[in-house]
Amino acid sequence: MAGGCLVVFTTALALVFFYAPTDANQGLSQRIFYFHVPLAFTAYACFGWGAWKALRHLWKRDPEADLESYVAIHQGVIFGALTLATGSIWAKISWGVWWSWGEDQLVLFLVLFLFYCAYFMLRYSVEPGPQRANMCAVYALFGVVLIPVSFLAIRLSKSFIHPVVFTSHGYQMTNSQFLTFCVCLVAMLSLFVTLYSIELAGKRLDASLRELRELLA
């Protein structure tokens, strides 16, 4: 899987820099789009997957689901932070400022970043056990409901805080741009799957080693 991820990623990078045409309006910096938006999509996928596993934990009492939910959200926060970083750089090129409240996606990620950082605070503040697993699962479910609600709120807020709406995203992608974008999205998702399984394997190994040590001691 790691090999496949590497191949897709190399293809994606090659397409971004050698295949996709340079955008007429934005020039080279438009190429940030090919990483920024897939990063955002992957972060949503992580949070969604985390919430799904949380639901499995509460509903089916799947014993592995708590750890899987945690790892997925951990990945989601990493991808979310990268979305913020690349988005901030893009805002700097496009509008000359490091932060733009007019950019829905960016503001939403700030809110989600705050929300999911609190998830870690919650997790490390409560003693490990079934109650912690339940709480984290409930919080993860709240998160996935909060995503559309916050997005709607941010949309609404622009009508009274920022009358200026940036429309630079509204342009149509050409076929080659769309292809590059899709490959980048697949690359990013495969990166998530790879990192997710590696981290999960590490955590499980850690847990079974601890068990072994207790048996031997």
Place this chain on the structure above:
Amino acid sequence: MAGTGAGIMSPSEKYTAAAYLVVFVAVLAYVVIIASKLQRLQREVARLVELAKERQHG
């Protein structure tokens, strides 16, 4: 370095490179963290193997 970079690259190129670099560095940092964790686990396994051997002989 910034001086030489500015000569060759336009600001737009620099920022684009920075954006990709941020992602690359983050993934790299992740891999380094996982690698160090792997080393720790390896040491742990070696210790446990020692312990088990001692048990068997002793």
Place this chain on the structure above:
Amino acid sequence: MTYLRDVGALARKDLLLELRAKETLPAMLLFVVAMLTIFHFALPSGSSDAATLGLLWSALVLTALLGLTRAFVAEREQGMFDALVLAPCDRSAIWLGKSLSVLAFLVCAEAVALPAFALFFSGVDARTVAAVALADLGICTVGTLFGAMAVAGRARELLLPLLFLPAAIPIVVGGVGGYLWFLALYDVLFAVLAWATFEYVVAET
């Protein structure tokens, strides 16, 4: 029917405790008036009504946070939480009862805060009052659930603002903009979710 009676009994218990101890409500009242006073000095003179209205909303959210932080403290300090969970009633009744008592405190605090705001800054219209009422529901439902989570942790008072404030951002947006339908949507969505999930938060297994 027994469900509603349980909810009523739990809410009444909290209100009676508060009547006897008189801790939370006076603190909330003083806090919100102090906040409004600070805002007077924080704002440049001649600020628009829109700016003061925004500050009213931040004052309300922070005051609610103060009340929510106290909501489960009595249970934890006196070890009543376990007894409450073991009581022969539906666990979501605990959440509903607690939400109602927190709502009562919040409405009392706002009954002082809104006239004070009108006195210090500018008048409040019916739309704002309606928005405050709808926002209160959302704050209490979500806040009570997160409050129950926060008391289980080591950090307690520290944890609740971190959990609650990001989730309260849509409330502030809906309140400042006066989007009543949005606040109602938020209330319904999160009330159902909190009602369905509360029993897992307090369950020990």
